[in-house]
Amino acid sequence: MAELDLIRAIARALSPPGERVVRWVGDDAAVIKARPLCVTSIDTVAEGVHFHSATHSPREVGHKALAAALSDLAAMGADTGEAYVSLVLPRAHPHGDALALVEEMAALADRTGTTIAGGDVVSGPGVVVSVCVVGWADSEDELAGRDAAKEGDVVAVTGSLGASGAGLILIEGGSAQGELQEAHRRPQPRLAAGRALARAGVSSMIDLSDGLATDARHLALAGGVRLEIDLESIPVAAGVAEVATGAGLDARTLAVTAGEDYELLVTVPQERWDAATAAARTAGSTLSRLGEVVAGEGVAFREGDGSLREGLRGHEHR
Amino acid sequence: MAELDLIRAIARALSPPGERVVRWVGDDAAVIKARPLCVTSIDTVAEGVHFHSATHSPREVGHKALAAALSDLAAMGADTGEAYVSLVLPRAHPHGDALALVEEMAALADRTGTTIAGGDVVSGPGVVVSVCVVGWADSEDELAGRDAAKEGDVVAVTGSLGASGAGLILIEGGSAQGELQEAHRRPQPRLAAGRALARAGVSSMIDLSDGLATDARHLALAGGVRLEIDLESIPVAAGVAEVATGAGLDARTLAVTAGEDYELLVTVPQERWDAATAAARTAGSTLSRLGEVVAGEGVAFREGDGSLREGLRGHEHR
Numbered sequence: 001m002a003e004l005d006l007i008r009a010i011a012r013a014l015s016p017p018g019e020r021v022v023r024w025v026g027d028d029a030a031v032i033k034a035r036p037l038c039v040t041s042i043d044t045v046a047e048g049v050h051f052h053s054a055t056h057s058p059r060e061v062g063h064k065a066l067a068a069a070l071s072d073l074a075a076m077g078a079d080t081g082e083a084y085v086s087l088v089l090p091r092a093h094p095h096g097d098a099l100a101l102v103e104e105m106a107a108l109a110d111r112t113g114t115t116i117a118g119g120d121v122v123s124g125p126g127v128v129v130s131v132c133v134v135g136w137a138d139s140e141d142e143l144a145g146r147d148a149a150k151e152g153d154v155v156a157v158t159g160s161l162g163a164s165g166a167g168l169i170l171i172e173g174g175s176a177q178g179e180l181q182e183a184h185r186r187p188q189p190r191l192a193a194g195r196a197l198a199r200a201g202v203s204s205m206i207d208l209s210d211g212l213a214t215d216a217r218h219l220a221l222a223g224g225v226r227l228e229i230d231l232e233s234i235p236v237a238a239g240v241a242e243v244a245t246g247a248g249l250d251a252r253t254l255a256v257t258a259g260e261d262y263e264l265l266v267t268v269p270q271e272r273w274d275a276a277t278a279a280a281r282t283a284g285s286t287l288s289r290l291g292e293v294v295a296g297e298g299v300a301f302r303e304g305d306g307s308l309r310e311g312l313r314g315h316e317h318r
Numbered sequence: 319m320a321e322l323d324l325i326r327a328i329a330r331a332l333s334p335p336g337e338r339v340v341r342w343v344g345d346d347a348a349v350i351k352a353r354p355l356c357v358t359s360i361d362t363v364a365e366g367v368h369f370h371s372a373t374h375s376p377r378e379v380g381h382k383a384l385a386a387a388l389s390d391l392a393a394m395g396a397d398t399g400e401a402y403v404s405l406v407l408p409r410a411h412p413h414g415d416a417l418a419l420v421e422e423m424a425a426l427a428d429r430t431g432t433t434i435a436g437g438d439v440v441s442g443p444g445v446v447v448s449v450c451v452v453g454w455a456d457s458e459d460e461l462a463g464r465d466a467a468k469e470g471d472v473v474a475v476t477g478s479l480g481a482s483g484a485g486l487i488l489i490e491g492g493s494a495q496g497e498l499q500e501a502h503r504r505p506q507p508r509l510a511a512g513r514a515l516a517r518a519g520v521s522s523m524i525d526l527s528d529g530l531a532t533d534a535r536h537l538a539l540a541g542g543v544r545l546e547i548d549l550e551s552i553p554v555a556a557g558v559a560e561v562a563t564g565a566g567l568d569a570r571t572l573a574v575t576a577g578e579d580y581e582l583l584v585t586v587p588q589e590r591w592d593a594a595t596a597a598a599r600t601a602g603s604t605l606s607r608l609g610e611v612v613a614g615e616g617v618a619f620r621e622g623d624g625s626l627r628e629g630l631r632g633h634e635h636r
Contacts, residue, residue, distance in 0.1 A: 022355065026540065027463050028393035028524060029359035029453070034352035037340065040435070041347035042402040042450055046442030075346035084360040086404075086448040117358070124364030125444030130404040132360055132450030135347065145345050206346060222344065 006095045007121055010102045017115045021082075030117040032082055032134070039081075039135040039143065041072035047127040055171050060185040061129060062101035066108050068209060069131040070189035071262045075207035077143045077198020078135030080191060082117040083109060085131050088124035101129070112191055144198040144205040149223030149267035153203050153293040156276070158193050158264045158285045161212060162240035162251065165258020169247050180239050187262045192283040194264055200279035201272040211259035211314020216299040219265065226296030227267075231256075232304055235288040256301070259314045267293050324413045325439055328420045335433045339400075348435040350400055350452070357399075357453040357461065359390035365445040373489050378503040379447060380419035384426050386527060387449035388507035389580045393525035395461045395516020396453030398509060400435040401427060403449050406442035419447070430509055462516040462523040467541035467585035471521050471611040474594070476511050476582045476603045479530060480558035480569065483576020487565050498557050505580045510601035512582055518597035519590040529577035529632020534617040537583065544614030545585075549574075550622055553606040574619070577632045585611050 011025050022031040045051060045065045056064070066083060073080060085105065089098055098121070109116050114133070137143050167184030175181070190207070197205060204223055206215050212234075220227045236255045244251035266287075268276045273289075280287040291302070300308040329343050341349040363369060363383045374382070384401060391398060403423065407416055416439070427434050432451070455461050485502030493499070508525070515523060522541055524533050530552075538545045554573045562569040584605075586594045598605040609620070618626040 022458060023461075023463055027465070028390040029357045029396065029451075031394070031455075031458070031461060031463075032356045032358065034354055034356045034454075036352055038350040038352045038356055038452070039347045040350065040400065040402055040450075040452065042404045042436060042438050042448070044404040044406060044438050044440050044442075044448065046406055046440055046446075048443055049441045072346040076349070078347065082358065084358055084450050086360050086362040086450075088362060088364055088446055118360060120360050120362050120448075122362050122364055123367045124362075124446055125366055126442065128364075128406055128442055128446050128448075130360070130362065130438075130446075130448035130450075132358075132402050132404075132448075133347075134356070134358065134452075136352075137349075140340060140349070143341075143349060145341055145349075147345070 006098060009099050013099060013103050013106050014116050015106060015110055017117060021115055021117055024117040030082065032117065035136040035138055037137040039073060039076050039078035039137060040132065041069060042130060042132040043069035043072060044128060044130040056185065058097040058101040059104035062105035063108050063186050065129040065131050066105045067187045067189050067262065069133040070112055070114065070191060071207040071209065073133055073135035074189045074191045074194035075205050075264060076135065077194050078137050080112050080114045081134045081136045082115045083131055083133050085116060085119035087119065087121045088128035089121065090126060091123050093127065112189065142199055144202050146204050146206055146219055147222040149204040149219055149225050149293050150269065151225060151293055151295050153267040153269055154273055154289055155227050155229055155291045155293060156266050156268055156287045156289050157212065157235065158190055158280055158287055160235040160237040161261050161263060162255030162258060163237035164260040165254050166240040166243035169243055180243065184260065187260060189262055190264050190285060193280055193285040196279035196283040197264065197266055197276055200275040202266040202268050202276055204267045206265050208261050208263050208265055209259060212256040212265060213299065213312035214314035215265055219267065220297060220299050226294045227291065227299045228294055228302060229291040229299065230302045233288060233290045257312060257314045324416060327417050331417060331421050331424050332434050333424060333428055335435060339433055339435055342435040348400065350435065353454040353456055355455040357391060357394050357396035357455060358450065359387060360448060360450040361387035361390060362446060362448040374503065376415040376419040377422035380423035381426050381504050383447040383449050384423045385505045385507050385580065387451040388430055388432065388509060389525040389527065391451055391453035392507045392509045392512030393523050393582060394453065395512050396455050398430050398432045399452045399454045400433045401449055401451050403434060403437035405437065405439045406446035407439065408444060409441050411445065430507065460517055462520050464522050464524055464537055464540040467522040467537055467543050467611050468587065469543060469611055469613050471585040471587055472591055472607055473545050473547055473609045473611060474584050474586055474605045474607050475530065475553065476508055476598055476605055478553040478555040479579050479581060480573030480576060481555035482578040483572050484558040484561035487561055498561065502578065505578060507580055508582050508603060511598055511603040514597035514601040515582065515584055515594055518593040520584040520586050520594055523582055523584045526579050526581050526583055527577060530574040530583060531617065531630035532632035533583055537585065538615060538617050544612045545609065545617045546612055546620060547609040547617065548620045551606060551608045575630060575632045
């Protein structure tokens with residue numbers, strides 16, 4: 001199959017665009033009818049770093065690349081819009097694998113109301129997938145940034161943590177099937193929860209890609225505050241404790257450092273707490289209170305005995 | 319230097335954003351005040367395919383990656399807006415090289431009124447730069463697509479062709495300095511000409527990245543028409559004939575197949591021809607009449623003796 005045949009096959013794998021799409025795949029650029037605020041992020045996964053062909057199928061790579069990008073829109077509270085996909089493939093790469101990657105990405109796009117509206121397929125030194133996602137909002141009130149955490153705010157997280165990290169341990173140990181493995185391979189961007197929490201008035205929000213320990217530092221740095229988090233409050237996902245024990249790790253430490261859960265970490269003004277928990281519930285999620293925002297800088301984790309632990313880090317910028 | 323230090327250094331290299339930028343680098347996503355139509359394209363350059371570290375400096379790679387992406391906005395007639403950059407670097411890659419790449423990209427962004435509003439730096443199997451560019455327009459009348467060439471339209475091209483291809487031959491032959499080499503290394507997106515031509519009512523437009531022979535086929539296919547082009551009408555750039563002769567090539571064949579000139583190929587309704595040539599001139603460019611749009615399909619080049627030559631191809635989808 002020639003490259004152009006692959007590009008045509010990819011175009012056929014995409015769902016037809018909605019009425020907001022004026023021009024798309026096949027033109028020099030897509031043309032989209034805009035809403036007042038355009039929310040954009042680019043995210044890249046590379047072979048040998050973010051995935052390994054021995055343990056991740058092309059379908060899983062496609063899912064993961066789009067999911068990670070959409071998670072940034074979730075963390076802003078934006079509505080999904082379009083995705084633009086750059087696919088770098090080694091010259092000998094099987095076209096069937098590339099098509100499977102795109103098909104799975106298209107399936108996630110459909111489920112999340114995202115139009116894959118453009119892209120690029122080029123040769124390169126390995127499989128690299130960059131996804132630029134564009135989301136939309138009607139006003140700044142609908143969105144949340146990273147930089148407005150305030151002293152006295154509650155620190156909270158959606159869902160539960162550690163499933164992806166435990167899943168990776170199992171996969172690397174040769175156990176391919178199971179819920180934890182699936183959590184690692186097909187992370188779900190928390191789009192509904194993000195939209196609901198932003199509208200409910202959280203003061204800051206970030207998605208947990210690098211792990212809570214690292215991502216909490218980003219919120220603290222951007223807000224000029226300190227986050228104190230009770231380790232005992234961490235909602236550890238079902239099954240993680242057993243995997244952690246088997247690997248000689250502490251379950252809560254694994255849950256806050258392993259990353260790629262793509263849950264949302266938020267800071268919530270006290271008076272918005274009830275609204276925020278209700279919003280998370282309505283979006284089909286949960287909100288667990290982890291600690292509070294105090295004066296200072298950085299992040300500290302409080303152990304069961306009350307002592308503070310600093311310096312925990314997740315996977316930073318692999 | 320740690321990765322985070324590189325990211326901070328990159329952020330410092332970027333010019334501060336304009337008032338339309340609500341949030342940018344440092345948040346989960348950028349937030350931009352939209353205009354009615356959002357025009358978006360993603361473009362990728364990879365080491366060993368689109369450039370070689372032996373012949374292209376990091377600065378040239380940065381320039382080329384953004385220039386190629388902006389050229390897609392030129393081909394639509396859109397105003398420049400924002401760029402989102404994904405930078406994939408091998409683990410041992412010198413941070414100084416990465417910073418030089420971004421600095422040169424930032425310089426081109428400044429010159430073209432583009433804000434680099436977000437990005438991503440990750441490890442990977444080689445240097446790969448993906449740039450997603452977002453442009454803006456107020457109405458569809460301001461833009462031109464690929465698909466509306468009509469029988470009887472004039473086929474025309476801006477500027478002159480072959481400089482980039484001749485420059486590459488010289489560079490590969492060990493001659494690093496000169497105007498042709500510079501044309502290859504630092505192509506200029508024809509943004510002003512693209513805007514002016516779209517507003518002047520060209521029926522279709524495409525930028526010449528793969529070479530006129532291939533890109534003309536894209537216009538013909540999208541419009542359901544045939545393009546007949548007089549080879550003797552091709553505006554060959556100064557100095558290209560000498561390089562072609564030295565390499566045993568025909569200058570016009572080189573000019574229509576070598577690609578990466580980033581000039582604009584247009585089809586123009588007869589009654590818009592005067593307006594289009596005036597628009598190109600006002601934008602500091604020229605418009606050369608190459609031939610015409612006829613019924614049928616594909617592209618044919620007319621030789622000096624009147625015979626038609628088909629099957630010429632440029633660099634397709636490297």
